Amino acid sequence: MSIHPPPSAPDVATSLSADDDGIERRGFLKCMAWAGTGMLWSLHGGVLRSMALTPAALDAVDTSASALFFMQISDSHIGFSKGANTDVTATLQAAVAKINALPTPPAFVLHTGDITQLAKASEFDTAHQVLTTVRTDTILYVPGEHDVGTDNGASYLDRYGKHTQRGSTGGGWYSFEHSGVHFIGLVNVLNLKAGGLGSLGAEQLAWLKRDVAPLSSSTPIVVFAHVPLWTIYPEWGWGTEDSAQALACLKRFGSVTVLNGHIHQTMQKVEGHIAFHTALSTAFPQPAPGTAPAPGPMTVPADRLGDVLGIRQVHYLPHAHSLAVVDQTLSGHSPAAAMALGEAAARKTAAEEHPTPAVATTEIVIHNFAFAPTVLTASVGSPVTWVNRDDTAHRIVSANNQFPSSPTLDTGNRHTVTFAKAGTYRYYCALHPMMTGTIVIR
Numbered sequence: 001m002s003i004h005p006p007p008s009a010p011d012v013a014t015s016l017s018a019d020d021d022g023i024e025r026r027g028f029l030k031c032m033a034w035a036g037t038g039m040l041w042s043l044h045g046g047v048l049r050s051m052a053l054t055p056a057a058l059d060a061v062d063t064s065a066s067a068l069f070f071m072q073i074s075d076s077h078i079g080f081s082k083g084a085n086t087d088v089t090a091t092l093q094a095a096v097a098k099i100n101a102l103p104t105p106p107a108f109v110l111h112t113g114d115i116t117q118l119a120k121a122s123e124f125d126t127a128h129q130v131l132t133t134v135r136t137d138t139i140l141y142v143p144g145e146h147d148v149g150t151d152n153g154a155s156y157l158d159r160y161g162k163h164t165q166r167g168s169t170g171g172g173w174y175s176f177e178h179s180g181v182h183f184i185g186l187v188n189v190l191n192l193k194a195g196g197l198g199s200l201g202a203e204q205l206a207w208l209k210r211d212v213a214p215l216s217s218s219t220p221i222v223v224f225a226h227v228p229l230w231t232i233y234p235e236w237g238w239g240t241e242d243s244a245q246a247l248a249c250l251k252r253f254g255s256v257t258v259l260n261g262h263i264h265q266t267m268q269k270v271e272g273h274i275a276f277h278t279a280l281s282t283a284f285p286q287p288a289p290g291t292a293p294a295p296g297p298m299t300v301p302a303d304r305l306g307d308v309l310g311i312r313q314v315h316y317l318p319h320a321h322s323l324a325v326v327d328q329t330l331s332g333h334s335p336a337a338a339m340a341l342g343e344a345a346a347r348k349t350a351a352e353e354h355p356t357p358a359v360a361t362t363e364i365v366i367h368n369f370a371f372a373p374t375v376l377t378a379s380v381g382s383p384v385t386w387v388n389r390d391d392t393a394h395r396i397v398s399a400n401n402q403f404p405s406s407p408t409l410d411t412g413n414r415h416t417v418t419f420a421k422a423g424t425y426r427y428y429c430a431l432h433p434m435m436t437g438t439i440v441i442r
Contacts, residue, residue: 068179070107075262080125084300093130104135108136112144114283145192187200200245228278230258280312282310285308286296312327384416
């Protein structure tokens, strides 16, 4: 396996015909989206077909004949310690133990980002110490927004960016071959814009086009990135704004599998020959789109936490032109019941709580992934203070470089800026760019 050196908004067709198993595809995918069940994708006559990985179906998958077996883990958030999970290191260790208990070690492990919570050196160190105990030859990474939000990815790239591509701002994307499969690691968490989604950027898209140009259209492709490459829920920032351009580069290939993290739950979608999968976290769940007031760490009953955390196996079966994608929770139970409990509790809390108001007219409260007030008016020379009351980190960034960025603000942290000139100052959260606000100084 070798990582490649630099090589010198179309719609994707959707196939939604019924399968031979009698399950209509659209309804099947809708049901599977929330179940956390594994799926087997196989190509028959150029049409991608699916089946639920029930115990009987798993028995029918001859994984011993696979040319390649690898694992995906995601969203470990080392350094997080709130109600949703007070020991994320322990649950990452449990995920590693589950991998190490498999009868066959994976060829490698893909970590699809948010290795850390605050991108601290100590958090990267802890993650490294745990992950080096996995029985595998190689662990490969792409960053999440929590890994790059404090320094535009400098610390991440120093640790994991060797032999990867660099752009004028940031970098870290790369590709490699293994067992006849072409893997592409993309970075869609740098240079995010106010109110926007994940972003790949022109330089990375140009590199991707060059990277896949020499490949035969029969080459199986696996793409992995942190933020989903399909738009799941833009209100929560769950999508990538220029993903259509990336998918256009892959449209000609007969088998493309896209593996993402970020949303801390399993969802699947098929567009033509492209199958999309999001993964469980090893740290904490997030609510399903629109089922709670906001995204972010969701608390479930302590004895059900293992139901909503997990890992993913992927087997490439060349004789069947198939990728078998198997999601496993740490407990072995379906996440559906625990997710429903967490979502109901989040809605109940939101209905009953009375958010703590700002203690001063120039204070902005960060709560439920929003700034309150959204527009604050103050006089020249007034200090404006942000206070974070969410259970996750945020970072204040000026949309037009009009004032210095804040450090990463964990729960309870405050940041103050004094505005010496009249004007309108727009800002957003660097980690969650759908969060925007405005300060008017008169």
